[in-house]
Amino acid sequence: GAGVSQSPSNKVTEKGKDVELRCDPISGHTALYWYRQSLGQGLEFLIYFQGNSAPDKSGLPSDRFSAERTGGSVSTLTIQRTQQEDSAVYLCASSLQGWNTEAFFGQGTRLTVV
Amino acid sequence: ELKVEQNPLFLSMQEGKNYTIYCNYSTTSDRLYWYRQDPGKSLESLFVLLSNGAVKQEGRLMASLDTKARLSTLHITAAVHDLSATYFCAGSNTDKLIFGTGTRLQVFP
Numbered sequence: 001g002a003g004v005s006q007s008p009s010n011k012v013t014e015k016g017k018d019v020e021l022r023c024d025p026i027s028g029h030t031a032l033y034w035y036r037q038s039l040g041q042g043l044e045f046l047i048y049f050q051g052n053s054a055p056d057k058s059g060l061p062s063d064r065f066s067a068e069r070t071g072g073s074v075s076t077l078t079i080q081r082t083q084q085e086d087s088a089v090y091l092c093a094s095s096l097q098g099w100n101t102e103a104f105f106g107q108g109t110r111l112t113v114v
Numbered sequence: 115e116l117k118v119e120q121n122p123l124f125l126s127m128q129e130g131k132n133y134t135i136y137c138n139y140s141t142t143s144d145r146l147y148w149y150r151q152d153p154g155k156s157l158e159s160l161f162v163l164l165s166n167g168a169v170k171q172e173g174r175l176m177a178s179l180d181t182k183a184r185l186s187t188l189h190i191t192a193a194v195h196d197l198s199a200t201y202f203c204a205g206s207n208t209d210k211l212i213f214g215t216g217t218r219l220q221v222f223p
Binding site: 033035041042043045048056059073088091093099100101104105106107108 | 116144145149155156157158159162169202204206207211212213214215216
């Protein structure tokens with residue numbers, strides 16, 4: 001597609017349930033990032049994929065969070081046993097070659113844990 | 115580790131006025147980005163600043179970079195209501211892309 005696509009756009013889940021968030025990056029972009037934005041806050045780095053290299057997982061807040069990127073394209077962010085503090089907008093971005101190339105963001109997934 | 119700070123966090127300004135948003139970063143950053151975010155929307159890339167002294171302009175917005183001072187500025191000239199949004203700066207080094215806290219700009223008549 002023309003831009004970064006995320007699904008679903010909105011997700012309401014019960015506390016304790018698992019959720020999966022999907023990101024389709026721009027075709028040809030080797031780098032993919034996940035960020036979290038809580039209400040009225042800045043962007044918190046979660047994880048970074050670059051080509052076939054091992055992902056940088058240093059921003060994942062707990063072991064309930066995991067992400068994978070299959071075939072160097074689509075990525076899935078999984079949150080297990082969701083908690084209310086996980087409620088936020090999860091943003092995905094991709095760039096052509098990595099941190100030093102411009103990142104383009106998707107529309108985000110608004111996650112609400114009730 | 116790279117840290118990015120913006121100020122002010124909130125800016126309310128009258129149409130037609132000028133103002134500057136400041137972005138300081140703590141260590142060497144390979145480049146500096148400015149993004150705009152409208153309420154409920156994602157981030158839109160505004161500027162990419164690559165080197166010391168770089169200046170870029172788009173309409174009423176002008177961004178500059180001083181790598182020696184580790185400072186980038188986003189200058190708003192003759193503000194209009196359409197500029198109301200949250201503006202983020204972000205720096206990168208070989209580690210990761212780090213965002214500032216954002217500046218929420220509100221332009222009123």
